[in-house]
Structure formats: C-alpha cells, structure tokens
Amino acid sequence: MQFEFSRDDRDVVARAKELTEKHLYPYEEELDANDALPASKEDAIRAGVIAYRLNAVNHAVEVGGQGYSMAQQAIVSEETGKATGALWGRVWVPPLCLRAGTLQQIETYLKPACEGKLSTAFNITEPEAGSDAGGVRSKAVFDGNQYVINGEKCFASGAEHADVVLLHVNVDGDPKKPTIFLVDPKSEGFIIRRLPRFMQRSGHGHPEVDLKNLKVPATAILGGVGQGFELTKDWFVEARVAIAARSMGMAVRALELANAHASKRKQFGRPIRDFQAVEFMIAEMATDIMAGKSMLYRVAAEIDAGLDRRVAHGKVSAIKLFCSEAAWRVVDKALQIFGGRGAMCENPVERLYRDVRLERIWEGTSEIQKVIIGGQIRKRGLGLYTG
Numbered sequence: 001m002q003f004e005f006s007r008d009d010r011d012v013v014a015r016a017k018e019l020t021e022k023h024l025y026p027y028e029e030e031l032d033a034n035d036a037l038p039a040s041k042e043d044a045i046r047a048g049v050i051a052y053r054l055n056a057v058n059h060a061v062e063v064g065g066q067g068y069s070m071a072q073q074a075i076v077s078e079e080t081g082k083a084t085g086a087l088w089g090r091v092w093v094p095p096l097c098l099r100a101g102t103l104q105q106i107e108t109y110l111k112p113a114c115e116g117k118l119s120t121a122f123n124i125t126e127p128e129a130g131s132d133a134g135g136v137r138s139k140a141v142f143d144g145n146q147y148v149i150n151g152e153k154c155f156a157s158g159a160e161h162a163d164v165v166l167l168h169v170n171v172d173g174d175p176k177k178p179t180i181f182l183v184d185p186k187s188e189g190f191i192i193r194r195l196p197r198f199m200q201r202s203g204h205g206h207p208e209v210d211l212k213n214l215k216v217p218a219t220a221i222l223g224g225v226g227q228g229f230e231l232t233k234d235w236f237v238e239a240r241v242a243i244a245a246r247s248m249g250m251a252v253r254a255l256e257l258a259n260a261h262a263s264k265r266k267q268f269g270r271p272i273r274d275f276q277a278v279e280f281m282i283a284e285m286a287t288d289i290m291a292g293k294s295m296l297y298r299v300a301a302e303i304d305a306g307l308d309r310r311v312a313h314g315k316v317s318a319i320k321l322f323c324s325e326a327a328w329r330v331v332d333k334a335l336q337i338f339g340g341r342g343a344m345c346e347n348p349v350e351r352l353y354r355d356v357r358l359e360r361i362w363e364g365t366s367e368i369q370k371v372i373i374g375g376q377i378r379k380r381g382l383g384l385y386t387g
C-alpha cells in the first residue's frame with residue numbers, strides 16, 4: 001500500500017498554507033470585530049488567491065479553473081479552513097453544476113466566476129424545506145414568454161452581494177420538476193426581506209428572501225427542467241469533502257495553539273501539560289485528527305481513482321460526519337486548555353469555536369449524514385464503510 005502526496009500535491013499544500021498565513025490570517029480580527037472588510041482588503045485577498053493559483057480549484061483549466069484532483073481540493077480546503085470568519089470562502093469555488101451550462105451560460109457565468117469577476121450564491125433552503133430539501137414550495141410557472149417565480153427562501157448565503165443566485169425551485173410547483181434558475185438578485189421580485197445576525201461574523205449574510213413575481217427567461221434554466229437535484233449531487237460530494245477538510249484544518253490549528261499554550265502556561269509551579277488531565281486532552285485531539293485526516297484523504301483518493309458517484313456520496317457522508325464532529329471535540333478541548341484566555345475574542349480558538357459549530361449543520365446536518373449512511377448500509381452492505 002502506498003499513500004503519499006506527489007510533488008504537485010506538496011506544491012499545492014505550500015501555496016495554500018502561504019496564502020492562508022499571509023493573506024487570510026491578517027484580516028481575521030478586523031472581520032470579526034466589524035463583520036465586514038473594506039473593499040481594498042477584499043481586493044487584496046482576491047489578488048492573492050489569483051497569484052497563488054487557488055481560484056476555482058474545482059473547475060477545468062479550459063474554463064479558467066485549476067483542474068485540481070479531489071485530494072488537492074481537500075488540501076486547499078484544509079489549509080484555508082484554518083482561517084476564521086469563513087475567510088476560506090474568499091478562496092472562491094464556483095458551484096460545480098455551472099459546468100452543465102449552455103455555451104452562453106459558461107461564457108456569462110462560469111468563466112467570470114472562475115476568474116473571480118462574478119460572485120455566486122446557491123439557494124435551496126426554505127422555511128419548510130431544510131433537511132427535507134424535497135419539501136421546496138417555491139415555484140416557477142411559464143406564462144408564454146418567461147417564467148414567473150413565487151415563493152420564499154432562507155439561508156441564502158451571500159445572496160445580498162452576489163452577481164448571480166442559483167435558485168432551486170419547482171417548475172409548475174411540481175416536486176418532480178426541481179429546477180435551477182440563474183437569477184440576478186438585483187431583479188425586481190427578488191426581495192431580501194431580512195438579514196438575520198449569525199454566530200459567525202464573515203462579512204456575508206444569510207438572508208431571508210421573498211420571491212414575488214420574479215420574471216426570468218427560459219434561458220436562465222441550468223441543465224434543463226427537472227434537473228435540480230441531479231445537478232447538485234456532484235456538488236454535495238465536493239461540498240462535503242470541503243467541509244470535512246476545513247474541519248480538519250480548524251482542528252489542527254486549534255490543537256497547535258493549545259499544545260503550545262499547554263507547554264508555556266504554568267500553574268502549581270509547572271507547565272499545565274504536565275497534568276495528565278491536560279495531556280490526555282491533547283492525546284485525544286491528536287487521535288481525532290489522525291483518524292479524520294486518514295479517512296478524508298483515503299476517500300478523496302478513491303474519488304480521484306474513479307469511485308462510482310453513488311458510492312462516493314455514501315462515503316463522503318461518513319467523512320463529513322466524522323470530521324465535523326471530531327473538529328468540534330478538538331476545538332472545544334483547545335478552548336478548555338486555554339482556560340479563560342480561550343474565551344477572548346482575540347484568541348483564534350474562540351473564533352474557531354463559533355465557526356466549527358456550523359460545520360455540523362450546513363450541507364446536511366450530522367443526523368442527515370447518519371440517515372444517508374444507514375440507507376447506504378441497507379442498500380449496499382456494511383462493506384462500504386468497514387471494508
């Protein structure tokens with residue numbers, strides 16, 4: 001058995017690490033304090049992403065992406081995921097399904113998105129359709145000339161700043177016709193009703209949106225009527241690998257900080273790491289990370305070797321579940337090792353503590369991952385996970 005990074009992979013690690021340390025870490029505290037960064041700093045980050053060749057790592061070189069393997073994409077997410085305030089989101093990864101666009105859509109949306117000249121948001125969730133994404137009620141009806149969309153959305157991350165929103169609605173209100181429309185959020189009829197505040201201060205909101213007689217041409221459909229879920233299947237695989245990877249990045253950073261603190265901080269006349277209670281926490285954190293990274297890179301390598309998409313879907317649920325839960329345990333222990341200093345906002349561990357919590361919720365909660373894993377075991381047998 002052979003398992004090691006190639007020279008190309010190590011080059012990706014080095015670039016992603018340097019970008020994170022030089023172009024993301026310096027903005028963390030300002031972003032957290034103001035929930036925004038000035039445009040000049042956003043521009044500087046964007047220039048850094050291009051300079052380090054880390055834009056659109058998931059798309060083909062022909063459309064302006066990097067064409068990275070799944071393992072390399074995981075490497076980038078692991079490194080950039082160490083930055084707090086979702087600064088990893090500044091290292092843009094345009095939705096994979098845009099590659100299913102027409103030539104016109106690829107020119108108008110995908111290529112500029114890969115270059116960082118066009119920002120995207122992707123919205124499925126509705127008040128009555130969260131874990132149960134099949135419960136979407138927003139509908140698009142063709143009036144002879146164009147589609148007219150009505151409904152309600154929530155958690156539309158970044159839609160308030162986006163140039164285009166990939167909006168998942170049902171044509172004719174028929175759940176058998178889930179469809180993605182490419183929508184300009186500045187259009188009349190796309191109404192940002194409310195921007196609730198969230199525990200993570202990333203400079204991007206997660207708005208609630210009313211869709212009121214939003215008019216879009218038939219050419220705004222991505223991939224065809226009824227293709228909504230089919231198009232997002234690949235994206236779920238990619239997004240869940242990314243979550244597992246950045247969860248591991250957060251965990252590694254938290255452990256490194258806690259480990260250093262435990263050696264330096266003295267109580268009762270000796271470094272706190274000399275107390276077995278503390279050292280055991282460090283040992284558990286290291287073990288969680290070793291387990292999480294092992295399964296993450298194994299599954300990423302299997303995907304790169306051509307793993308069947310349906311099998312990949314089942315496996316990435318396990319890595320999303322384990323890595324996000326493990327990272328939560330690690331960051332929680334790191335904060336404990338810091339004691340009161342772990343609760344100070346200037347400590348990255350405090351910010352990681354708020355950030356890592358979300359990884360167990362979005363792109364399918366931990367419970368939904370277990371539903372998927374359970375279903376896969378019933379359908380394909382235990383070997384998918386135990387073999």
Ligand SMILES: Cc1cc2nc3c(=O)[nH]c(=O)nc-3n(C[C@H](O)[C@H](O)[C@H](O)COP(=O)(O)OP(=O)(O)OC[C@H]3O[C@@H](n4cnc5c(N)ncnc54)[C@H](O)[C@@H]3O)c2cc1C
Pocket residue numbers: 122123124125129130131132154155156157158198206358361362363364365366367368371
């Ligand atoms: C910060 C943030 C950003 C987001 N960004 C986006 C975005 O950009 N686009 C988008 O479309 N969505 C986005 N979401 C939505 C996200 O995907 C949903 O929050 C998530 O899928 C859970 O849905 P819900 O919040 O409605 O919870 P619910 O579905 O109401 O679930 C509540 C609880 O019930 C449990 N539960 C539900 N069903 C089952 C079941 N069958 N078995 C066991 N337990 C179950 C859940 O695990 C959870 O613990 C975002 C969410 C957050 C918090």
